[in-house]
Amino acid sequence: MNNLTNLPNSEGFFGEYGGKFVPETLMHALKELDETYSKLKNNPKFIEEIDQDLVQFVGRPSPLYFAKRLTDHYSGPQIWLKREDLNHTGAHKINNTVGQILLAKAMGKKRIIAETGAGQHGVATATVAARLGLECHIYMGAKDVERQSLNVYRIKLLGAEVHAVDSGTATLKDALNEAMRDWVTNIEDTYYIIGSVTGPHPYPMIVRDFNAIVGRELRKQSIEQFSQYPDAIIACVGGGSNAMGIFHPFLDESNVELIGVEAAGSGLMSGMHAAPLNDGEPGILHGAKSYLMQDENGQVIDTHSVSAGLDYPGVGPEHSNLKDSGRANYIAVDDKEVLDSFHLITKLEGIMPALETAHAFAALDHIAKNYKSNQYLVINVSGRGDKDINTVATMDGISLD
Numbered sequence: 001m002n003n004l005t006n007l008p009n010s011e012g013f014f015g016e017y018g019g020k021f022v023p024e025t026l027m028h029a030l031k032e033l034d035e036t037y038s039k040l041k042n043n044p045k046f047i048e049e050i051d052q053d054l055v056q057f058v059g060r061p062s063p064l065y066f067a068k069r070l071t072d073h074y075s076g077p078q079i080w081l082k083r084e085d086l087n088h089t090g091a092h093k094i095n096n097t098v099g100q101i102l103l104a105k106a107m108g109k110k111r112i113i114a115e116t117g118a119g120q121h122g123v124a125t126a127t128v129a130a131r132l133g134l135e136c137h138i139y140m141g142a143k144d145v146e147r148q149s150l151n152v153y154r155i156k157l158l159g160a161e162v163h164a165v166d167s168g169t170a171t172l173k174d175a176l177n178e179a180m181r182d183w184v185t186n187i188e189d190t191y192y193i194i195g196s197v198t199g200p201h202p203y204p205m206i207v208r209d210f211n212a213i214v215g216r217e218l219r220k221q222s223i224e225q226f227s228q229y230p231d232a233i234i235a236c237v238g239g240g241s242n243a244m245g246i247f248h249p250f251l252d253e254s255n256v257e258l259i260g261v262e263a264a265g266s267g268l269m270s271g272m273h274a275a276p277l278n279d280g281e282p283g284i285l286h287g288a289k290s291y292l293m294q295d296e297n298g299q300v301i302d303t304h305s306v307s308a309g310l311d312y313p314g315v316g317p318e319h320s321n322l323k324d325s326g327r328a329n330y331i332a333v334d335d336k337e338v339l340d341s342f343h344l345i346t347k348l349e350g351i352m353p354a355l356e357t358a359h360a361f362a363a364l365d366h367i368a369k370n371y372k373s374n375q376y377l378v379i380n381v382s383g384r385g386d387k388d389i390n391t392v393a394t395m396d397g398i399s400l401d
């Protein structure tokens, strides 16, 4: 299993997944991006610039924090939290956007576009675009514009334009379609900052590499704080960037179990979910081959999750390869478990997780019993929950108006 860390291959494949399934018009742009990134990623000046931004602008390193009351609650393993919720703009997304905006700058692109689901990637992109004074357009499903109104307003305050997308289910997949359409049309001056480890090569690799700072910090912090690597690392999986970022530096550590948590929505049995690794088949979406929720004719089927950031029928190709190889395991938790978990963590720890992140916490109900008190679990707290308060209130039957 040693070669897992060296993927993708030069054609962008992680095993049989990934690749570049795009129209001719995009091939040149992807090649240019691949070449620029390959050149810059080992350039000491570029590395130093990113490191400085991660420290001074994002606020890294994020703490590794012992969740004492949560540990007592499960009375099993020690539960530790990697606090990506404390990053500037409130989630792991900024790790990727600070890196990609520097690629855009190096390539001389003046116009930035991005898709967003929960709005966190839209905010993180608008933030770095504002900082460099670049024009910025964010595509967002109309349904998400409604359920994430706070983030929509944040994006506008940052000077970016929000384009609501009405097609399909009016969620993340449709926003990605529109962003790709914009990119094809404006390829000369436009840089597309993809928000997860999805899309055609080289994006899954680039977004993973920029998020891998999380796993690299965890390697160091876990040794410093509890003198071993974690026994298991748990992260929620939408497109899969926060999970890939914390998993990747541990792929060669076979004693470290890697557990991804997908959105089971109304339940895996109901078909109303967003869990392609648990209940999907390989197919092609947004330029890459990966597990996908599709019908018997290969048509993408509608997804459902309470959490806008996980409401996506596909998943990053590297996760598909980790699933098939058995290096990582993927489970799913439903909306009700997530809401219960949101309340539990908030009350027990004084930390209000994003609904996406609450999926990772909800997994504890299923797996905590498998570990002993001398074992260590780390949960990647991908983001904070302020953006979700309206959704939580509605689910609780409370009106905030």
Ligand SMILES: *Cc1c(COP(=O)(O)O)cnc(C)c1O
Residues within 6 Å of the ligand: 091, 092, 093, 118, 120, 121, 195, 196, 197, 236, 237, 238, 239, 240, 241, 242, 243, 309, 310, 354, 356, 357, 382, 383, 384
């Ligand atoms: C966007 C988002 C996710 C899901 O995206 P991944 O690429 O799967 O990490 C998870 N948590 C938070 C807080 C997010 O904003």
